[in-house]
Amino acid sequence: MLSSSPSDTPLPLTDDCAICLMTLAPGTVLLTLSCNHKFHLQCLVSNAQAQNKECPLCRATIDASVLQILAGSTQTPTPTQQTQVAQVQVTQTATNVPPSVEDPIDEAVVRHIFEQFTIARQAAIASLDDTDNLPLINTVTTLEYLAQAAHEESNIYGLITLQAPSILQRETNSIAAARVPIDLVCVVDQSGSMSGEKMVLLKKTLIYIVEQLNELDRLAIVSFNSTAFDRSHGLKRMNQQNQQILTNAINNDIASQGGTYIGSGLQIGTDLLKIRQTKNPLSALLLLTDGQDNQEHDYRQLMENLPEGAQCHTFGYGPDHTASLLVELAQLGHGGTFTYIDQEQAVDSAFVMVLAGLFTCVAEEICVNIEFNENYNVTHFHSKYTYEPEQLPSTKISVKLHNLNADEKRNLVFQLHIPKVDDEQNVEMASQPSASQDESSDANLLSENHSVGHVTVTYMDPNISRSITTNPVSFQLVRASSPPTNLLQINPVLDRQRNRIETTQALEQAMAENDFQASRTILMTQVEKIKHSVSAQDPFCQELIQDLERVYPSEREYRSSHCHTYMSHRTERGTYVPSEHVSSQRYNTDHQRQLVASIQRKYFS
Secondary structure (H helix, E strand, O other), X not given: OOOOOOOOOOOOOOOEOOOOOOEOOOOOXXXXXXXXXXXEHHHHHHHHHOOOOEOOOOOOEOOHHHHHHHOOOOOOOOHHHHHHHHOOEEEEOOOOOOOOOOOOOOHHHHHHHHHXXXXXXXXXXXXXXXXXXXXXXXXXXXXXXXEEEOOOOEEEEEEEEEEOOOOOHHHXXXXXXXXXXXXXXXXXXXXXXXXXXXXXXXXXXXXXHHHHOOOOOEEEEEEEOOOEEEOOOOOEXXXXXXXXXXXXXXXXXXXXXXOOXXXXXXXXXXXXXXXXXXXXXXXXXXXXXXXXOOOOOOOHHHHOOOOOOOEEEEEEEOOOOOHHHHHHHHHHOOOOOEEEEOOHHHHHHHHHHHHHHHHOEEEEEEEEEEEEOOOOEEEEEOOOOEEEOOOXXXXXXXXXXXXEEOOOEEEEEEEEEEOOOOOOOOHHHHOOOOOOOOHHHHHHHHHOOOEEEEEEEEEEEOOOOEEEEOOOEEEEOEEEOOOOHHHHOOOHHHHHHHHHHHHHHHHHHHHHOOOHHHHHHHHHHHHHHHHOOOOOOOHHHHHHHHHHHOOOOOHHHHHHHHXXXXXXXXXXXXXXXXXXXXXXXXXXXXXXXXXXXXXXXXXXX
């Protein structure tokens, strides 16, 4: 039997678990020790894994056979032990409820944090001159030309720029004190190809993450070779006890051996997020690997299990990983990022950059609604986002973005069919200034309303749980029989974004080309296109050229680096960037850098 209490007088029962301080609620799996103290079964499992062998309340010794079960031992109990274990009272307070291995979140605390964010945000807004307006996503529209001849059809480029609001200083102070909690799943490679310095680097990274999270965050660690292992036994709140348990598991249980099947780890990782009984407001899956699967696998169906709102961010160690696979997984992971970690001292920056972005999300479930006048049709949409209708051309199009972090920009590039304007429609235009008139006349012309369409943005602000729709912003295009020459010049801002989009397309094509020389030729062709573009001398375009022309010591490093550059320009999101990737550094926001510096001082000094 279980060891009895050292006291002859039974201690009173409690309605709360003395380990996690949460209610012993109906529907949870409980364990009653011989001293009559009840606990959550999973709490006792964590307690046993931390080498605690006594009742947390009265210090009565827990029988070795029970500890063996709690610790998940694979040894077969003796007949005597089986008899003893059979007398353990496992109380299931509701039938047909499967045991949960996750630590439940404290929803009351999470609600309190949301209230703190709302109060801080309102206080920050009240300190501004314009106290009536909440900081919103700012929208700017740009067409390739300011005017088009009324009697001609054409197809021109269009651009929508979304600028996320900053997190104000008073909000920053609030976030430092109480940020939104996160559910984080780390899926890590422990195959034989991760031996040596890679494994040292991997363990160091995981311990960084464990130490960075707090008791409201939940973390799960899954390691894999040809099979997968749930090292944390579910999502665990990062209190001091669980931090120590996971640190021990990282140091003692994860060892490089065996083959590689990334899918085995992803299956457990996505399932942990999918079957959660409680959820923190933010969630993400981080995949850490050298990306060398023993065989090719199609992960598209598996990644469909990743819950909406949870992003998959991938990290490749050293130049030996298969970067194209990690890029694919990030793309399938709801707009996640891929980071190439080229050196050990970059580990902390790589992960903090991703986590800092998660902690400063200002918009989710973003829908960009574009609507043009009759006969003006969107013919092509070039940015890598989901849009409806899928079949173009269309006068209306809705574009879906997953989220925006503070200070980030997104540039949506498309092509637009410009129809002829008949005489009746063009009566007002006929009186407009001709190309021979002066600049003041041109200014007067542009000051008038020449709207051919508009755009609105709807999104959810996660910090105040509020849906927001911005005011319409119009697309202006002068239609005249003889537009002024200066209104027919290519817009350099749009041309710069066109160069970015075309560079992204060239990188995608080059990385899919197995022949190295053919791959290089694709990139050099794009370099020549940029050099002959209107915005060729723009600093950003010069950086694109520099990155495309760079020579690497090996083909693997060439592909890893360019895959990273591709994902940076595709997502326009800041991640850790190797020093030689000059163009990608533009996506790292000032606020992101400040948070990285702050976290590094606190955790990595």
